[in-house]
Amino acid sequence: MGLRQFLVDAWGWLNFKPVYADPHLGTPHRRAFPAAHATWVPDEDARRLAAYTVLAAYDNNQAGELAEIRDGPEARERREFGDPATFIDAITADVLGDEQRIVVDGAEHDEDDTSPDAAEASAVQEALIQWAEDEQLAMRMQQAERKAVSLGDAVYRLAWEPGKGRPTLRAMDPGLYFPVLDDDAGEFPRRVHFCWELPEDPKRGLKDRLRRITYELAPIAPATVSGTDRLGRPLRTYLGEADAPLLTPGDTVDETGTILRQYPWNDAPSPYTCYLTDAVWLLEDLERTSDVDNLPMDKAMYARRDDGEVLNGLDLMIDFIPVVHLPNTVPAAEEHWGRPSLARVLQVMDELAASDTDSARASATTGSPILSVSGLQDSRTDLAAGPGMVFKLADGGRMDVLNTAPQLAQLLATVESLRDRAAVNLRLPAVALGTQDPAQMPSGYALRLSLGPLDKLIAGMRLARRHKYMLILKFVQRLFIAGQHPDWVGRTVQPATVVMGAYTPTDRAGVLEEVVTAYTAGLVSLETALRMLAEGGWPIEDIPAEIERIQARAFAQAGALADATGDAKAVRDYLGLKGEPPEQVPVPVLPGGQDLDGERDAGQEQ
Incomplete structure (x- = not known):
């Protein structure tokens, strides 16, 4: 009877678009997605490639051009003002955070730790940081992460480059990626x-x-x-x-x-x-x-x-295989592909485009209103209103104006309502999008509560990425060793990961008050207090160096340490003073000319 199939798969969220799913077969439209129907494309990848095309069209304000293939030329009249790209950019920035750091386990150790393992970890971390700078890792991550957020997947490809003497890293379009996912593939194809x-x-x-x-x-x-x-x-x-x-x-x-x-x-x-x-x-x-x-x-x-x-x-x-697939979300059980961030709000994006289109049409009649004139002395019927125009009316004549401003205001309110609905479903609070002044929040605690949905969103997305970036850094170390780089001869592969920085606005005053209270009460150490400040947005780049600078001026604490231990060397180490302490500390002289042993100064007796 020609009933439409009910498809539930990784790309089912796009079935609502007629141009994407055939009414009976559920396959992508052949004229809209010719690449997905190429003879060399496996049948199981056709819907995935078509979905990438649809998502790219929304990202580039071209969804109307794609809809024109099925709905006709009138589909091009829709207005698209960049809302999908704005949400994609915001989520990408939050996932990456304000910085990305490479951390090797055991590299951040005390200066007194001179073990070979600590030295090896520090050397590997410095080498990886230098490689990241040479290979522009931050830019590669920006390229791949935007692909992952907008399309649901991204791919990194590594290769040893003899001319450069280092592994190279490239972000690949997932539309070019075809893994062979058979039953024997296991975790990796x-x-x-x-x-x-x-x-x-x-x-x-x-x-x-x-x-x-x-x-x-x-x-x-x-x-x-x-x-x-x-x-x-x-x-x-x-x-x-x-x-x-x-x-x-x-x-x-x-x-x-x-x-x-x-x-x-x-x-x-x-x-x-x-x-x-x-x-x-x-x-x-x-x-x-x-x-x-x-x-x-x-x-x-x-x-x-x-x-x-x-x-x-x-x-x-x-x-x-020096290829790492990066899903945007934690894949479902027995699944390989991630889900794009806009997957569940694409219908809202269509409603936004329709409301923007209606608003544009209504603004035309509001800015140039329709006039109704009766009782003209002039018999002409082809009249056009303009600045300085004078209409001469006979007795009883009148002129009426069609006011569409209330309808335009209602349409604009609908646009804002749809944008807020999309932000709620995406778990992006207004303060994270920059549409709300953080100063209007009653307290830092209220700010943190409003960012709760975003915290859970980013935590899940970073969980999907953590192991992938550990795998990339593992492959980089192996390629250095396999390429027989002179600085890597005899080295071992160390566990390393990419740590992404803070992504939410913070109440610095509230964080400072919390840290001072806890540190003064002796509930946290100085190291923990400084780490809390750094995570709260304070400009502390090197915590050990900051501790040394603080202790170098903490004379009151140094005096307390001397009274408690009587160890001059411990006091000098606390203050960061170099060299050995004097063998005999000079005896202080009292104002009356007597030293602490009761003997008078010889020069004063003379």
Whole structure:
């Protein structure tokens, strides 16, 4: 009977849009999303790619252009004033916080701790901070996080760059990302594709092509070398004889015939390595049954790396895929993809656009009102009102004005109501959006209560990201070691993470009062007090250095320490004084000329 299917999947929140879901099949509109229906795109990825296009249209104020394909030219008349992009930018800024710091476990230790583990952790942290500065990590995170918030997913890709002598990090569009998620993939897929079409270039004589970059974790094979086939096309061939290929130096074979390799970051040899393939196909050579994971390899044209290596199953000499998928939210059980932040309020965004469109039309009649004139002395009927215009009316004539200002005011109130509704559903309070003056809040405690929904939102989003950034820093350390960087020879991989800073406005006066009360009562240490101030927005960059500066001027506390311990060295250490204390402290002389032993000064007796 042609009943519409009821689809509940990771992209079901977009089924309300007719241009996205076919009324009967639930598949994306073919004219609106031709890329999602390409022959090489797997069926399970079609809805995902179409959803990315819809979300990008909302982000760039182009939802009307997308709706025009199905609803006709009148859909272009809708007004879109950037509300989706404003919400996306606000959430992205809150997730990242005011700063991003790389922290290695054990690197922040006391100066007296001279153990090798503490020194190693400090050295790795300094090296990672320098790498982050060279690789512009903050900018890469900004690029990826905005993709994650707006589209629901982001992807990082790492690679060792011999020319730069460091790993490189790039943020990739999730629309190019095609992981092979089979039942045996486990937590991480064992094969990942990046695939996209290259348009025709008549000037260079190039036809429509398809490029695919593949990372695959597979058993270690014998060594290969770059070569060519009988047609002169680049490929890789095994070293040695066909029946006795050679192994890569350092590899071994166990009693079962499995090739093993000892990686510096593993305790036991591993039978796996990561292979890289970069190839291009002509679209006309692809069969209709071929998808991104099943392309005809006999028609592939393999690329070459800068050093001449053919990228056809190139052994990267690492036992992990240097690709990290970053979901915007914690995925549901047995799911891989995240959910965009605007997923549940897209219908509100449509209502906002409709109200903005109605407001624009109403403002036209308010600014240039419609006039009704009767009893004109002049018989002309084609009249137009303008500045300085005078209408001569006969006796009994009148002129009426159609006032649409009340309707315009009601429409503007509706727009504000819809914007507030969207903010509530997104868990973005007005003070976080900058639309409310924090000074109007009765107290800092009331401010914190109003930010409660935002705290829970950001806590969940950062939970989805914490392990991913730990994985990125782990991969960076492994690539440094695998690339045999001179500063990383003999080092071990250390647990490291990216700590994101504060994101909410704070009541500094309230935080200061709370800290002073707790510290004065002896309930918290100086270290904890300064950390509370730093988290409350006070400009404290280095807590240990700040403690040293405070103690260097705390003479009253130093005197109390001397009275309690009688240890001059402890007092000097407390004040941060360098050098050794004098062997004998000078005896103070009393005003009457007698020292503490009762003897008079010899110079005074003379």
